[in-house]
Amino acid sequence: MHPILKLVIQRLALGLLLLLAASVLIFVGTQILPGDVAQAVLGQNATPEALANMRASLGLDQPAYARYFSWLFSALHGDLGHALSNGRDIAESISGRMRNTLFLASVAAAISVPLAIFLGLLAVRYRDRWPDRLISAITLASISLPEFLLGYVVMYFLSVKLGWFPSVSNINSGMTFWQKLNAVALPATVLTLVVLAHMMRMTRAAILNVMQSAYIETAELKGLRRFTIIARHAMPNAIAPIVNVVMINLAYLVVGVVVIEVVFVYPGMGQYLVDHVSKRDVPVVQACGLIFATVYIGMNLLADLIAILSNPRLRHPK
Amino acid sequence: MKGMPLSALLGLFITLLFFSVAILAPAIAPYGMSEIVGDVWEPSSAQYWLGTDNLGRDLLTRMIYGGRTTIFVAAMATALSFTLGSILGFTAAVYGGWVDQVMSRLNDLIMSIPTLIFALVVLSVMPVTLPTLILIMGFLDSTRVFRLSRAVAVDINVMDFVEAARLRGEGRAWVIFREILPNALSPLVAELGLRFIFAILFISTLSFLGLGIQPPAADWGGIVKENREGIVYGIPAALVPAVAIVTLSISVNLVADWALNRTTSLKGGRGV
Numbered sequence: 406m407h408p409i410l411k412l413v414i415q416r417l418a419l420g421l422l423l424l425l426a427a428s429v430l431i432f433v434g435t436q437i438l439p440g441d442v443a444q445a446v447l448g449q450n451a452t453p454e455a456l457a458n459m460r461a462s463l464g465l466d467q468p469a470y471a472r473y474f475s476w477l478f479s480a481l482h483g484d485l486g487h488a489l490s491n492g493r494d495i496a497e498s499i500s501g502r503m504r505n506t507l508f509l510a511s512v513a514a515a516i517s518v519p520l521a522i523f524l525g526l527l528a529v530r531y532r533d534r535w536p537d538r539l540i541s542a543i544t545l546a547s548i549s550l551p552e553f554l555l556g557y558v559v560m561y562f563l564s565v566k567l568g569w570f571p572s573v574s575n576i577n578s579g580m581t582f583w584q585k586l587n588a589v590a591l592p593a594t595v596l597t598l599v600v601l602a603h604m605m606r607m608t609r610a611a612i613l614n615v616m617q618s619a620y621i622e623t624a625e626l627k628g629l630r631r632f633t634i635i636a637r638h639a640m641p642n643a644i645a646p647i648v649n650v651v652m653i654n655l656a657y658l659v660v661g662v663v664v665i666e667v668v669f670v671y672p673g674m675g676q677y678l679v680d681h682v683s684k685r686d687v688p689v690v691q692a693c694g695l696i697f698a699t700v701y702i703g704m705n706l707l708a709d710l711i712a713i714l715s716n717p718r719l720r721h722p723k
Numbered sequence: 724m725k726g727m728p729l730s731a732l733l734g735l736f737i738t739l740l741f742f743s744v745a746i747l748a749p750a751i752a753p754y755g756m757s758e759i760v761g762d763v764w765e766p767s768s769a770q771y772w773l774g775t776d777n778l779g780r781d782l783l784t785r786m787i788y789g790g791r792t793t794i795f796v797a798a799m800a801t802a803l804s805f806t807l808g809s810i811l812g813f814t815a816a817v818y819g820g821w822v823d824q825v826m827s828r829l830n831d832l833i834m835s836i837p838t839l840i841f842a843l844v845v846l847s848v849m850p851v852t853l854p855t856l857i858l859i860m861g862f863l864d865s866t867r868v869f870r871l872s873r874a875v876a877v878d879i880n881v882m883d884f885v886e887a888a889r890l891r892g893e894g895r896a897w898v899i900f901r902e903i904l905p906n907a908l909s910p911l912v913a914e915l916g917l918r919f920i921f922a923i924l925f926i927s928t929l930s931f932l933g934l935g936i937q938p939p940a941a942d943w944g945g946i947v948k949e950n951r952e953g954i955v956y957g958i959p960a961a962l963v964p965a966v967a968i969v970t971l972s973i974s975v976n977l978v979a980d981w982a983l984n985r986t987t988s989l990k991g992g993r994g995v
Contacts, residue, residue, distance in 0.1 A: 426832050434844045549972040551924040553931045554947060554965040557954055565957050660837040664928055668951075678840075679932050682847045690847040697840045705835070 409719050413710060420706040424699060428480075431694045432473045435687050476691070485692040490684045495692050499674065503696070506666070506673035509589050510658050513596035517658075518651055521601050525608025525647075526640070529616065530632055544602030552661050556595045556668035564591060575670075592669045599661050600654040607650035611643040618642075645715040652708030656701045663697075727981065734977030741790065741971050748791040752784040757939045764950075764958045776960055777949050786963060789941035796857055796936070797922035803861025804918060808868025809911060813899045815869070816876035827873065834866045839928065846934050856935060860925060864918055871914055875907045909982070916979030920972040927968065943968060 485495035528537045563569050570590045616639055624634045663675030681689040754760050765775040773782035815826040842859055849855045885902050929935035930944030943964035950961035
């Protein structure tokens, strides 16, 4: 077997194992309370009969491992159970929201990735001069703020003071693509700012690392323009670390979405999750937690795979 | 302290200022924490320096008490994560073999779930009280400390003086606390600042989502949550915590940067 295929298969198997373990962890995370869900829902004053009824209807009278396997099995078949708070089918409520969340995340990704790489190149080109310092200062400031505050700062200035965009992102299926784009403009801007800093810094570091190689000096001595050297000679060799950082930040984007959706009252998965955490609606939290963890682990796995595939030494073994 | 650059001194000064205001909050704050003193969302004036909040409480007072809670929770969580993470990390490095493998893989597993999501899952069944919040934050953050301290300790563990201690017949506890800990302290101290800032951001986020500090107690994230409605009417009360958080985190970062540079240059030009 080709060594790279073996490596990829190994990595995929490891990723699946990790995912399985993560699902156990999420399940266990909701079991550590001394009481149980029935107690939490009905409160301290519930009669023993009511508690027993509720436990039986939720399947809580079975041992934990049996509940875990039945939960995992139905989740794998697309059945995420019913919400405790309103008895609705979770998979049904999630599907529309998931589409909204993915739309927001992809808009943010489509802006932030090219921008981060371009700014990274620019920072290397003008290294230690004012464009580099300015970019560094802005990114440092944006890291120092939690996402939700960044959201309100952007909302205050761009929406309330300047009135460019709506402050609340209402979105529904009847809207055209452009209307939707206008609605998510602010949350997408904030998400871009959140991930831009890290991506740009890592791009800069990766390219600077390559810039010390002998062939860069050759290119310099040939008399090429600095930007050409960076874009044509340094960039291709820095692709692997850059792609890696991009994927990790896209994974992070999925988490950042949770908070930003609450700020802009955007009807996505994140808002759904946070709402149901305060309602102590465990099945919904488990389902959302599992989906977010899957996306996060999947992105990180993809980053690893791209790093393996983009390494020419692994692709063409001696 | 000698030869400390101006930026780090400034950072240290502001950080200490924040901490002393937090400790002395009841003496400094002009009004009581939940005392309603004026109209809703009054602009800043000589009487109310930062104006009033959504219920007519003095915003400066809320900020001072809020800083106290936020800094306290973040500091406790950081202390917990460092104690837990570094001891476990050193243990993994010193024992090596399957102990190290099991601990490291378990750590990878916990880190594979985003911190916020994990915290939300656990908070959905736990009562939201200060001790639970500190425990959850400290535990989740200790995975990052574990990773760093294990990496540092693995390097130190193969040095000659550790070998000498082993040959003297010292036990593992001695090796961990008397040989490795003093030598791993500097990189860990630099990391401490960053973890503390992360804890501040994290507890603020949780409070903002309504799953952190519960009202009527004040904290920076909660102040944003309480005053968020005002933003749409152009009332910037909700943005005041942003200024406090940015100032504190840049100050701590300046000190941490200095600590990191100092430790790397001591070790002979690593990372310059």
